[in-house]
Amino acid sequence: MSLxxxxxxxxxxxxxxxxxxxxxxMGMEVEIFLTFWGLDAFRKGRPETLTRMSRDYEDxxxxxxxxxxxxxxxxxxxxxxxxxxxxxxxxxxxxxxMDLQGLTKDDLDDIVDDVVGAAEFVDxxxxxxxxxxx
Amino acid sequence: MASDATTHxxxxxxxxxxxxxxxxxxxxxxxxxxxxGQVLEVRSTDAGSRRDIPAWCQKxxxxxxxxxxxxxxxxxxxRKER
Numbered sequence: 001m002s003l004x005x006x007x008x009x010x011x012x013x014x015x016x017x018x019x020x021x022x023x024x025x026m027g028m029e030v031e032i033f034l035t036f037w038g039l040d041a042f043r044k045g046r047p048e049t050l051t052r053m054s055r056d057y058e059d060x061x062x063x064x065x066x067x068x069x070x071x072x073x074x075x076x077x078x079x080x081x082x083x084x085x086x087x088x089x090x091x092x093x094x095x096x097x098m099d100l101q102g103l104t105k106d107d108l109d110d111i112v113d114d115v116v117g118a119a120e121f122v123d124x125x126x127x128x129x130x131x132x133x134x
Numbered sequence: 135m136a137s138d139a140t141t142h143x144x145x146x147x148x149x150x151x152x153x154x155x156x157x158x159x160x161x162x163x164x165x166x167x168x169x170x171g172q173v174l175e176v177r178s179t180d181a182g183s184r185r186d187i188p189a190w191c192q193k194x195x196x197x198x199x200x201x202x203x204x205x206x207x208x209x210x211x212x213r214k215e216r
Contacts, residue, residue, distance in 0.1 A: 018154065018155060021155045021158075021159055022155050022158075022186070025155060025158050025159060025162050025186075025190055026189075026190065026193055027193060027194065071151075071153070072151070073153050074153075074156070082159060083159070086159060086162055086163065
């Protein structure tokens with residue numbers, strides 16, 4: 001399964017982490033490509049502190065966030081880390097976004113495995129049966 | 135994780151309060167360390183587990199021994215086959 005993670009908000013990163021967990025549990029390999037705001041959420045120090053939610057749902061987001069805290073739902077970052085321990089999850093950073101923002105691999109959280117270009121990612125995604133853009 | 139003498143499970147995984155796919159992930163983690171033939175009991179309050187865990191058993195080649203509704207939670211019993 002390949003995921004193109006374009007969004008950097010908690011409400012979109014939750015399904016990224018949960019679908020990744022489900023996929024590795026089912027014995028699948030997961031390739032994640034972080035681009036634009038998705039990459040921004042993986043800059044060093046961000047995953048642990050990110051609280052931003054989609055503006056589309058700004059009227060509902062505070063209640064959802066409160067519910068997640070109250071029910072002690074593990075964060076998307078904790079869930080993604082756990083999935084990576086269970087099975088093969090490779091997290092790629094988009095080279096173009098890195099260049100644009102003047103970032104190097106050292107600026108990113110250590111959960112990120114490498115920096116790849118669009119062509120290489122798409123070539124790898126071709127092997128999979130599922131590709132999602134989140 | 136603790137053994138529970140009141141059930142026939144060898145390993146009891148208390149995943150109550152954990153959300154989808156937490157109970158399944160706990161089972162995957164524990165079954166790796168279990169021996170073939172052992173029965174693992176997952177205690178779950180997550181509705182997704184009732185469907186996810188049987189689907190996973192089929193895929194992973196383990197046997198679903200049973201699903202029991204108990205007070206406030208569901209117990210899903212799985213025998214490690216390989």
